[in-house]
Amino acid sequence: MSNTKFSSLLHKMIKHRVSYAMLAPYYILFFIFVVFAVMMAMGLSFSYFNILEKPQFVGWGNYARLFLDDDVFLIALKNTALFVTITGPLGYVLSFSVAWFMNELNPKIRSVATLFFYAPALSGAVTMLIWQVIFSGDSYGIVNGVLMQAGILLEPLIWLKNEKYMLGILIAVQLWLSLGTSFLSFIAGLKTVDESLYEAGAIDGIKNRWQELWFITLPVMRPYLKFGAVMQITAAFAVSGISIQLLGFPTTNYAGRTIVTHLMDHGQIRFNMGYAMSIATFMFLLMVSFNKLVQAYLKRIGN
Amino acid sequence: MKKKLNRSFAGNLAITLFLGALGVFMVLPLVLIISNSLKPLDEFFIFPPRLFVRNPTLSNFGDLFSTLSNSWIPFSRYLFNSIIISVFGTGGHIVIVSMAAYPLAKHDFPGKKILFSIVVLALMFAPEVTQIPNFLIMSKLGLVDTYFTFIIPVIVFPLGLFLLKQFMESVPISLIESARLEGAGEMYVLWRIIMPLIRPAWLTLLLFNFKFSWSDLTSGFNVFVFSEEIKPLPHLLAQISGNTQVAWKGMVAAAHFVMLIVPVMIFILTQSQVIETMSSSGLKE
Numbered sequence: 072m073s074n075t076k077f078s079s080l081l082h083k084m085i086k087h088r089v090s091y092a093m094l095a096p097y098y099i100l101f102f103i104f105v106v107f108a109v110m111m112a113m114g115l116s117f118s119y120f121n122i123l124e125k126p127q128f129v130g131w132g133n134y135a136r137l138f139l140d141d142d143v144f145l146i147a148l149k150n151t152a153l154f155v156t157i158t159g160p161l162g163y164v165l166s167f168s169v170a171w172f173m174n175e176l177n178p179k180i181r182s183v184a185t186l187f188f189y190a191p192a193l194s195g196a197v198t199m200l201i202w203q204v205i206f207s208g209d210s211y212g213i214v215n216g217v218l219m220q221a222g223i224l225l226e227p228l229i230w231l232k233n234e235k236y237m238l239g240i241l242i243a244v245q246l247w248l249s250l251g252t253s254f255l256s257f258i259a260g261l262k263t264v265d266e267s268l269y270e271a272g273a274i275d276g277i278k279n280r281w282q283e284l285w286f287i288t289l290p291v292m293r294p295y296l297k298f299g300a301v302m303q304i305t306a307a308f309a310v311s312g313i314s315i316q317l318l319g320f321p322t323t324n325y326a327g328r329t330i331v332t333h334l335m336d337h338g339q340i341r342f343n344m345g346y347a348m349s350i351a352t353f354m355f356l357l358m359v360s361f362n363k364l365v366q367a368y369l370k371r372i373g374n
Numbered sequence: 375m376k377k378k379l380n381r382s383f384a385g386n387l388a389i390t391l392f393l394g395a396l397g398v399f400m401v402l403p404l405v406l407i408i409s410n411s412l413k414p415l416d417e418f419f420i421f422p423p424r425l426f427v428r429n430p431t432l433s434n435f436g437d438l439f440s441t442l443s444n445s446w447i448p449f450s451r452y453l454f455n456s457i458i459i460s461v462f463g464t465g466g467h468i469v470i471v472s473m474a475a476y477p478l479a480k481h482d483f484p485g486k487k488i489l490f491s492i493v494v495l496a497l498m499f500a501p502e503v504t505q506i507p508n509f510l511i512m513s514k515l516g517l518v519d520t521y522f523t524f525i526i527p528v529i530v531f532p533l534g535l536f537l538l539k540q541f542m543e544s545v546p547i548s549l550i551e552s553a554r555l556e557g558a559g560e561m562y563v564l565w566r567i568i569m570p571l572i573r574p575a576w577l578t579l580l581l582f583n584f585k586f587s588w589s590d591l592t593s594g595f596n597v598f599v600f601s602e603e604i605k606p607l608p609h610l611l612a613q614i615s616g617n618t619q620v621a622w623k624g625m626v627a628a629a630h631f632v633m634l635i636v637p638v639m640i641f642i643l644t645q646s647q648v649i650e651t652m653s654s655s656g657l658k659e
Contacts, residue, residue, distance in 0.1 A: 083484050089560050090477035097474035098489065100530050103511065104595075105496050108504035115507070169396065172389045175381070182645060184393070186638070187401050193585060193641055194404070194634040200615035201403045201630055204410070204623065213406070213425075247400060252533075252582065259652030280381055295652075301497055309500035309593060331502050331592075338506045339597055351503040362498040 109355060116349035121342045133349035143325050144350070147333040150238065151308070154329065155361070158242055159307035162249030163300060169250060170257035171284065185258060192251035202244050206230040234326040241327060251306060253299030260295030264288055297369050301362055308358050330354050407634060410627030411435070418623050434624035438632075447602050449610070449629065456588060456606035459521060463528030463587040468576055471534040476564045478535070479542035480550060490539065496532040501593040508595040519601045527594040528587040534579050541575035541651070542568055577644045578651040585637045607633055 084091065116133055120126035137144055173184050205213040218224040230236050264287070272287050289296070309331065328336075330350065338347030405425070410418075412430035438449045477483065478490050512518050545568050553563050569576065591608040599605060611633060614626050641648070 080484055087477075087481060087483035090481040090483045093473045093477050093560065093564075094489065096470045097529075097535065100470075100526065101493065101496075101532075104508055104526060104530050105504060105532075106492065108507040108511065111507035111510070112503060165396075169393065172393050175386070175389055176393070184397070185645065185649075186642065187397055189641070190404055190634075190638060191400055193637050194589065200611060201407050201627075203615050204406065204626070205403065247403070250400070255648060256652045259649050262649070262653045280385060305498060305500060309502065331500065334502060335597075344506060347506060351506065355499045355503045358499040359495065 112348045112351045112355070114348075115345055116352045118345040118348075120344040120348075122344060123342075126345065129345065133346045134353075136346070137349055137353070143328055144333055146325050147328045147330050150328060151330045153238070154242070154245065155304070155307045158245040158249060159304055162246055162307065163253060163303045165246065166250050166254040166299065166303070167257050167296075170254055170261055171288070173258065174261045175280070185255075188250045189254060191247050192249070192254070202240075202247075203231065206240060234324055237327050245307075249303070249306065252302045253306075256295050256299050256302070257292070260292040261288070264291045293369065297366055300365050300369055304362050304365060305358065308354070330357075404634065407627050407630045410623055411631045413624055413627075415621065415624060418621075434628040437625050438628045451603060452605065452607045452610045453632070455521075455524075455604055456608075459524045459528070459606050460584055460587040462521070463525045464580060464583045466525065467529045467531055467534055467583050468579060470529055471531075471579070472538055472564060472569060472576065473561075475535055475538035475542055476560070476568060478539045480545070480547070490535075493532045493535050497536060501527065505593070505595055505597055509598045512595055513598075519599060519604065521604055523595050523599055524587075524604075524606060527590070528583060531583055531586060534583055537579050537651075538572070538575060541572045545571050574647040574651040577647040581637075581640055581644050581648055584640060588637055589633065 115126060117128060117130060118126035119129045119132070169188055173181055173188075207213075207215070212227065212230075214230065215224065215227040219227065228236075230240060268287050268291065269283060272283055277283050277286060331354070334347050334350045334354065337343040337350065409425060409427045411434050412432070413427045414429055414431045414433065417424065417427060417429070478486060509518070512523055517523065549567055549571075550563055553567055558566075588606075589608055591612055596605070596609075607629075611626075611629055614622065614629065
């Protein structure tokens with residue numbers, strides 16, 4: 072019985088060999104550098120590995136140390152949670168609000184406005200470095216200069232190394248960067264909403280723009296909301312890598328540590344590869360579950 | 375453009391103010407880049423620092439090419455590297471991804487669903503997870519200090535497969551079938567029929583993929599690249615941007631300006647196509 076199933080499967084596959092041939096270039100690369108890499112990360116997470124020697128199996132040792140014995144990881148968790156729950160949804164809501172507000176106003180300035188709002192995200196995570204100039208620690212930094220001129224500050228503050236301010240600054244910069252792919256998809260999605268739905272809504276008793284938003288606009292935009300969510304969540308997690316650029320590495324007293332930078336620390340600096348891989352595996356599972364949760368939640372929009 | 379219904383003036387005003395304030399916040403650093411890159415050296419020593427430039431000059435850009443070097447590698451080299459990586463990366467990406475998207479969209483074969491869902495899964499986690507394993511793989515392959523470390527992540531960019539497959543699905547099967555009846559091979563169908571039809575989609579992909587290849591710093595496998603001479607622009611910028619010596623500020627800003635202007639120009643050129651891509655049925659599941 073299974074013999075015929077297998078041979079008919081094989082037969083089907085040979086019949087579609089052209090399909091497989093076309094899939095091959097991409098998928099070969101994908102399998103090596105994504106699928107296999109993830110499996111490798113998981114496998115290595117159970118080992119002690121410092122590149123110079125062969126990996127040695129340590130069972131759950133890395134995970135035990137990670138969750139029970141690593142104080143810096145706890146800081147990283149806290150910060151990453153902070154970013155994901157604040158800048159993630161905030162960036163998402165901001166992207167949507169700006170897209171929706173722009174849609175409300177004059178269409179003529181819309182493409183210029185789109186460019187202005189998208190430019191930071193577009194220029195990539197590098198031009199964000201200009202914030203270093205703004206928050207620069209000497210008296211030529213813009214913020215220092217303005218505050219000193221206004222008499223609020225007497226001496227220049229080293230913002231980016233200061234535990235009290237660095238997280239707030241990081242959040243602000245991440246928000247600056249957050250009008251990205253999801254922003255564009257919301258702008259586009261808003262264009263697809265049928266005008267007649269709005270008119271029908273007005274007749275049916277919708278009294279202001281906020282009701283219109285909740286009852287008509289959002290449900291129609293559900294696919295865009297779902298897509299935007301995936302993009303924004305991934306960005307919120309990944310962008311925690313920014314902190315090393317702005318705040319230096321490691322940050323003062325690890326105040327700016329995130330899961331990603333913790334991974335980088337152990338992997339690239341200390342060469343605790345096995346340990347780094349357990350962090351990576353954890354992050355992988357965390358992100359995928361989080362994304363799935365959000366998708367499930369979004370299915371209920373507008374109801 | 376029909377007038378919107380049920381809109382109060384107060385609401386409109388509040389929205390305009392909010393957008394205005396936010397717009398300033400978004401644009402401020404970019405304005406700073408532009409004006410700093412045009413400032414002659416003496417204007418940097420003014421206290422308090424002035425935002426706009428009084429006597430603009432192009433000398434910072436000139437300095438960028440002639441004197442700015444990091445470990446004796448000139449700016450032009452970084453620029454060249456960035457261009458190579460982006461051209462080959464994005465070009466390679468679009469070719470390879472469209473070849474893969476077509477069977478997923480229009481053929482029926484065993485494993486189709488699984489193959490697509492693992493790519494969707496790849497959209498859900500950050501690339502930093504696989505950085506180190508990928509470095510190990512690359513070093514086993516002996517490819518660590520080559521352009522491949524930069525180009526491969528660009529090619530594997532999963533959003534591309536997702537986007538193109540969604541769009542190819544909306545191409546009417548009748549067009550494809552009539553081409554096949556006339557003897558067209560599958561590659562012909564792909565390049566001559568499908569791709570022209572979904573032009574907004576791959577133009578959008580071009581923008582996104584280019585943006586990634588041009589500006590990515592931390593997510594590729596390039597973390598362990600040792601040869602400074604193949605590194606692209608983002609690495610240079612990361613190294614010089616922390617430099618607080620006032621004499622460097624003009625050049626840092628000029629370098630940032632170069633980084634910034636290229637994707638912005640591509641966006642301006644493709645903007646209408648990008649918006650159209652995202653608004654058509656491609657994103658609906």
